[in-house]
Amino acid sequence: MWNGVGAWFNDRLDLDSIRRFMAHKRVPVHSGTVWYYLGGITLFLFAIQVVTGVLLLLYYRPTASDAFESVQFITTRVHFGWLIRSIHSWSANLMVLSAMLHMFSTFFLGAYKRPRELTWLSGMALLFLALAFGFSGYLLPWNTLSFFATKVGTESAGSMPLIGPALLKLLRGGNDVTGATLTRFFGFHVAVLPGIATMLILFHLALVQRWGISSPKEDAPTMPFFPNFALREMVAWYGALAILGSLAALFPWELGVKADPFAPAPAGIRPEWYFLAVFYTLKLLPSKVWLFEGELVGIFGLMVGVIFWTLTPFWATHLENQGKRHVVQSIGAIVIGYLVVFSALGYWK
Secondary structure (H helix, E strand, O other): HHHHHHHHHHHOOOOOHHHHHHOEEEEOOOOOOOHHHHHHHHHHHHHHHHHHHHHHHHHOOOOOOHHHHHHHHHOOOOOOOHHHHHHHHHHHHHHHHHHHHHHHHHHHHOOOOOOOHHHHHHHHHHHHHHHHHHHHOOOOOOOOOHHHHHHHHHHHHHHOOOHHHHHHHHHHOOOOOOHHHHHHHHHHHHHHHHHHHHHHHHHHHHHHHOOOOOOOOOOEEEEEHHHHHHHHHHHHHHHHHHHHHHHHHHHHOOOOOOOOOOOOOOOOOOOOHHHHHHHHHHHOOOOOEEEEEEEHHHHHHHHHHHHHHHHHHHHHHHHHHHOOOHHHHHHHHHHHHHHHHHHHHHHHO
């Protein structure tokens, strides 16, 4: 019976071609192989985000009058609602961390070189989307911390050259953070960003499949993708799941106090950790830099830095062709140092 069912599906789905693909696909083996698992872990955490997000949607109400109460109901009245919310919040943070580590591992392994420039660029776009997911989802509980952090974040976005004022109104739905802002962020978080992310993930995976996994050594030995690499990837997923479950159970995500737009901003308002370096950089700038607003200069400088880093396949390959790989590695180390040091300073000061 089962053979007949398998033959029926095989005739219609051409499963033999999938088996042949799995049998012939191979992955390089070298000292940096462990970093290859970060891309799969990021995808795994994104899947957890989707599943837990759908469960939260069953009870969440995206209005200024009901958002906080609906999240409160999820955490106090729904069976295991507190755990689902904690898993959703912690997995968002771990996804961003995993994506950043994946980016830096790709950089230091030189996996951005021809013909993988588009793979790098699509990966960077996915990292920006992960940050946008975090930014848009942060406001949804409508608590005091998220309200004022969103106010600060949108003000910084409004300081961008040329497009700032229009971007501010697009994000807020007006001049201030109101219920309209919450509705827009909800729409971005559950509809616009997931749709874009799905298409980009498929494109990114297609590029990885087309060009394979890069190796710093051309003559590196290889191992079969299935079952060798696939089983190792699954073990990495189990490890990520264990860390995620432990964090969600031992450190439940706090809800805080409902936002009051008319109350003064509390002291010590900070964004999420992945925006702390930018936050502290802008905080250090004086009100005036030459004839320009200090924040405007800071935003412009950060934009230039982000564009420069995004275009890594072009300038880094040029430097390496000139025998200056040490310069490329040094730039990567400086970027890591900046993010770590300024994030720590932004947290403690």
